[in-house]
Amino acid sequence: MMDNFAGHSLHLETARLRLRPFEDGDFELAVPFYRDPDFLNAMEEVPPDEPVTADYLRRAGKAMAEQGFLFAIVEKASGRTIGETCLQWMNLDRGKIPGEKVMRLPIGIWDKSLWGRGYGKEAARRLMTYAFEELGIDRLCPMDVSADNARSVALWRSLGMTVAREVDGGRVLDFEISRTEYERMQREER
Numbered sequence: 001m002m003d004n005f006a007g008h009s010l011h012l013e014t015a016r017l018r019l020r021p022f023e024d025g026d027f028e029l030a031v032p033f034y035r036d037p038d039f040l041n042a043m044e045e046v047p048p049d050e051p052v053t054a055d056y057l058r059r060a061g062k063a064m065a066e067q068g069f070l071f072a073i074v075e076k077a078s079g080r081t082i083g084e085t086c087l088q089w090m091n092l093d094r095g096k097i098p099g100e101k102v103m104r105l106p107i108g109i110w111d112k113s114l115w116g117r118g119y120g121k122e123a124a125r126r127l128m129t130y131a132f133e134e135l136g137i138d139r140l141c142p143m144d145v146s147a148d149n150a151r152s153v154a155l156w157r158s159l160g161m162t163v164a165r166e167v168d169g170g171r172v173l174d175f176e177i178s179r180t181e182y183e184r185m186q187r188e189e190r
Contacts, residue, residue, distance in 0.1 A: 005061065006070040012130060014122045019071040022061060022084065026072045027054040029081055033110035042149055043108045064088055068103065073123050075114075082119065083109040087127050087135075092143060094165065095174060100138035103131050107142075120155055128159065132182045141176040160185045 006021035013019070033039050034052040041047075050056060064070045068088035072081045090102040105127060109119050124142075131137045142161065145152045147170060156175040164176040177185075 006065050014126045018074040022070040022072045027057045095141045102139045105142045139178050143174045145173045
């Protein structure tokens with residue numbers, strides 16, 4: 001079994017969370033949550049054609065790990081792994097901008113009892129800071145957000161992001177924030 005599935009050694013922290021490299025064993029932890037229809041609908045635009053197993057998640061995780069920084073989200077107080085996120089180099093043509101370094105930011109808090117506590121925002125804000133300030137990206141783009149997912153839509157808007165495009169007749173939204181918008185927001189917060 002691979003100890004560090006993510007293939008990077010980056011550890012980030014917030015007040016309540018640790019973001020650590022995703023490990024192979026985390027896939028087994030994730031399976032029950034991906035079998036919950038509410039969580040699956042929040043994470044996947046279209047439900048998978050096959051049952052969600054650790055191997056299914058491992059295949060998806062492999063692509064994400066190869067294209068960026070795959071993290072497990074750990075709640076500091078309990079030490080429990082509560083979700084996943086990835087700073088992923090843009091892999092969708094519609095999100096690529098010639099001459100710009102663009103990243104995606106998928107995120108999921110697995111346990112519904114933890115939804116609404118700000119964990120997703122806390123993790124996303126930390127990754128946004130890392131991406132702009134350490135990696136020097138030009139644009140961050142959460143993609144494939146269901147327009148019906150009010151929590152996700154509110155999350156991205158609360159972080160200063162705007163809808164870059166509507167896909168599939170407006171049922172799917174791609175959000176973005178540019179470096180200029182991020183820096184302006186940082187100045188306003190000081």
